[in-house]
Amino acid sequence: KICKNPYLFIFIMSALSGAPINAILISSFLDKKIITEKEASITLGFTTLNNPLFLYNYFNIFFNDNLKTIFMFLTIYISNILIYIIYYKKLKNNNLNIDYKPINFKKSLTNSIEKSIKTLINIFAIITFFKLITDSFFKNINLFSILLRGLIEITQGLNLLSIVESNFYKTFYSLIILSFGGLSIHIQIANILSKYSINYKYFYISRILLIIISIIISFII
Numbered sequence: 137k138i139c140k141n142p143y144l145f146i147f148i149m150s151a152l153s154g155a156p157i158n159a160i161l162i163s164s165f166l167d168k169k170i171i172t173e174k175e176a177s178i179t180l181g182f183t184t185l186n187n188p189l190f191l192y193n194y195f196n197i198f199f200n201d202n203l204k205t206i207f208m209f210l211t212i213y214i215s216n217i218l219i220y221i222i223y224y225k226k227l228k229n230n231n232l233n234i235d236y237k238p239i240n241f242k243k244s245l246t247n248s249i250e251k252s253i254k255t256l257i258n259i260f261a262i263i264t265f266f267k268l269i270t271d272s273f274f275k276n277i278n279l280f281s282i283l284l285r286g287l288i289e290i291t292q293g294l295n296l297l298s299i300v301e302s303n304f305y306k307t308f309y310s311l312i313i314l315s316f317g318g319l320s321i322h323i324q325i326a327n328i329l330s331k332y333s334i335n336y337k338y339f340y341i342s343r344i345l346l347i348i349i350s351i352i353i354s355f356i357i
Contacts, residue, residue, distance in 0.1 A: 142170050143227055146183045147220065151213065154187030155321050159328040160255065166332055177335040178226055180325065181342030182219040184317050185212070186290070191314075194294045198306045207354075208307070212314055215350040219342050259324050263289065266320040279305060286313035289320040311354060315346035 139145035142165055150158040162179060165171045171179065188209070195205040266289040274281045277296060286293015286309065293313045297306055326336075 141229070143175075143179050143183075143220070146179055147185075147216070150183045150185045152188065154190060155184045155317065156259070156324045156328055158183035158185070159325040163328055163332070172228075173333050174335065175227055176329070176332065177338045178223045180334070180336075180339045181223065182216045184321065184325070184339075185216060186314060194298075194310070197298050198310065199303065204303075208310070211311065211350050211353045214353055215315065215346050218349055219345055222345070223338070223342075255328070258327055262323050262327070263291075263320055266318075266323075267292065279309075283309055283312065286318065287316055288318060290314065290318040293318075307354060308351070311350045312347050315350050316343050 139148060146158050146161045146165075149161060158180065162171070162176045162183075166173065166176055191209065191212070192205060195208050196202075199205060199208075270285045270288050270292055274285055277299075279300070282293055282296045282300070285296060290313055294310060297309055297313075300306055300309075322339075325339075326334075
């Protein structure tokens with residue numbers, strides 16, 4: 137009832153759970169005709185976020201400073217909200233009307249577990265594939281290879297950033313890596329939405345805009 141706007145609902149759920157939950161919700165809303173494929177394409181651009189516990193863990197390791205951690209959180213979320221504002225006029229004011237019907241709890245639970253397991257297997261397979269690629273091609277550890285690893289698979293890039301001494305590079309690189317999202321997450325999203333005609337132009341334009349906006353905000357705040 138609070139989030140009658142489907143785009144806001146997807147944003148909040150993604151902010152709480154992290155991608156690719158946004159793709160899973162977008163797929164569900166497309167099936168129920170709540171949003172169109174064009175709206176789904178735009179929504180992907182500002183809802184591909186990371187789990188807050190995941191972010192808190194890394195930022196605390198990086199900076200060991202609660203104020204700096206809050207600053208990084210604000211930078212990432214404000215950047216995505218600004219992307220939403222940029223695309224707002226292209227999105228229709230659809231209402232998220234959910235019909236609360238009685239359900240068979242046992243059947244619903246079984247279906248949910250089965251669906252979750254299939255999704256997780258796909259996610260783990262994609263992450264493993266990209267880890268093998270990065271481990272095979274990036275033998276040397278330097279700032280450039282750390283950035284490339286992060287752009288391919290977020291966790292690897294962030295893990296290696298923890299050994300970098302400069303807070304400037306930690307801030308700068310982590311914002312680029314988190315704003316881009318990593319090719320691993322991009323493939324996970326594409327896999328979940330493979331049966332729809334999603335225009336990824338909006339998604340990749342948003343990645344570039346997020347990198348620029350987040351870096352500008354980091355210098356302003």
